[in-house]
Amino acid sequence: MTDSPPPQVWPTLRADDARALIRFLVEAFGFEEAVVYGEGDRVDHAQLSWPLGGGIMLGSAHDRGPDDKWSLRPGTFGAYVVTDDVDALHKRATQAGAEIIQPPQDTDYGSREFAARDPEGNLWSFGTYRGSLPAK
Template sequence: MTDTKTPPPQVWPTLRANDARALIKFLVEAFGFEETVVYGEGDRVDHAQLSWPLGGGIMLGSADRGPGDQWPLRPGTFGAYVVADDIDALHARAVTAGAEIIRPPQDTDYGSHEFAARDPEGNLWSFGTYRGEPRAGD
């Protein structure tokens, strides 16, 4: 879906992971995020950006970054709703990759077809067709 009136996303949800490299691999394989960039050495990830095919994305990094950590998010406490087009195919992909499905595909009373899953770190992901309501003036 191309919308020339909507600017590119400028809000990037962030999360931390105990095993950031494994989480990146899972999010790419299970849900279809695209690995855009990963900085860090060895098992440590200082910064990663995963892009979502329909726009936007997330940023993540390793949780154990030592004293003085200025972004001390606990792994497994993140939750996000992500807009997707083919929910049933995405659900099948997630199941194949081993995602814990916490709500199978269903239709909602607000017109979305969606499902919810938990990643190996414990984060909650909801994928649906609902694109949100237009802002006033749109």
């Protein structure tokens, strides 16, 4: 069987301006908008899919109330995302205004990668390293 299972781990973040962050992540990094629920500027729930599999979920940080059990501060998220073409993605991110904090480089473990910060302050690392198989 060559099909991988659907994602079972969803990194999640909150944003001060979730709608603007969604637009940025789609334009700069190539995420694909799957669903967005909410009214006006508020985003109650959004799912952005990554073309190679998986994705993230996000929502607005404000107006959640004192009983919010998932109170994540905007700008404190970080993720590593696998991509096949680091240099093309770096160029796309740069053209879209992403703050590049690490230009493309080759690592000693065989990955090519770069790192950027989104307008909310979250850190994103994109690279070719797909992880290793678990030891048996």
